[in-house]
Amino acid sequence: MRLRLLLRWLRPLLMELRYLLSAMGYFTRIPVPRWVGYEAYYLNASARYFPLVGALVGALGAVVYLGALRLWPANVAVLLSLAATLLVTGAFHEDGLADSVDAFGGAYTRDDTLRIMHDSRIGAFGALALLVVLGLKWQVLAALPPARAAWLMIGAHAASRMGAISYLLTLDYVRPEGRAKPVAQRLSWRAMAWAGSTGGLWLLWPDWRMGLVALLVLLLLRIGLGRYFVRRLGGYTGDCLGMAQQVFELAIYLVGLAWISS
Template identity: 35%
Template sequence: MNPKLILTALGFLTRLRMPAWVPFDPDSVACAARWFALIGLLLGALAAGLLWLLAPGLGQPLAVVLVLILLLLLTGAFHEDGLADTFDGFWGGWERQRKLAIMKDSQIGTYGVLSLIGCLAIKAVALSQLHLGLAMVALLASHAGGRTVAGLVPVLLPYARSDEGSKTPQRQRSPGFGDQLALMACGAAPLLLLPQEAAAVVALVWAGAFGFMSWLMHRHIRGYTGDTLGATEQVTECLTLIALVAMMNQGWL
């Protein structure tokens, strides 16, 4: 475990300032991608701790909204931006090159706006419905799992763009076995806090998200981009929360 690369991953995925000695060259960021799920675990832990502090005094719904706002500020809406661009591109264009061009455009369209509204609504409502302890576990699992699933997509698909100006680290270095193992170990850690049956269901949800998003990327652009990895992370987060709410309502949790 290389502490420098963990800090590289933390600086890449958040707006936190890193010391000058932390490397951010393309090779270092590509190597640091194996720790993206660990950063998700750390962000989930921070969010869970804040929810635990705020919920007794403010009520869980308001505390959830404040936690979601904090996460957006802390990450710079990094993955949310990818979600909006992906929805705009996939459903705003007809041809592959047009879809890719739309995704690179800094302007946001109707599909992007609606995807963000829907995603944030799902998170807010789901985390408000879960009892406090389970909501804290949900934050850990959804953030770690989302970054695990997104990090594994380059194992299956090629990079979709041919331009050299991309900031997507995975295009420089496809995840090897060690990278995949680190991603999955960090992603699976929060599942130890759930009953075995519930953990198995969440793992199946992640596998389904991986398969569906990979199929969607192949169908629309025959590969992945940084935006589609961000969208995968957000979709996985939402599906994880939905699954936990459904299991709680069925008496599994």
């Protein structure tokens, strides 16, 4: 009887661990145990953990950055940090940014936009977007004090993913199929609240006022990008979420630098 009660108590915890590992396996190159398995609903249920996975990716970047600072100047340390996060995520969101900018910049109709977005090749618009976004991240983080830069990496990676998955609350997924299809089910407000607690709170330390400003900027960008996605596509795709994450992450870094410079 006691064993049965213990198993009944452990089963929900095991499922939550499975959802967390599913999120990690989806968004990173980190191998997950085979027992996790794969079911489409795992990915949708794991959406609440996407900001936490982002925080772990940001923590990796922060550790690499702080370690590299002992040997090299800040601009080199930031580049090594960016390289580490790109390696561990497989440039997942950066790919979405490039595909989205190529599509929005090179098409006029909805069908052409979706067709270009689906093309794996990177065009001039996408290449320039990657150059500008990665270059700005590099310069902004290198200009920040080391402790602030390291913490902001964690907060920005977490909060930007929180902002991106918030579109699952309000917008429709516009493709009949796609890699993001299992994730692209309506997110409950309860799950979003959980995601927010693991996403937005990272920005409130050590300076809660700067964190609130960053969250406000994130909200405004979220509204603006969401309206643009609806106007161009009628909803969102997985690439749109990748683009949103990159825009939100960069915006948080810019707010952090502007705050200490003002």
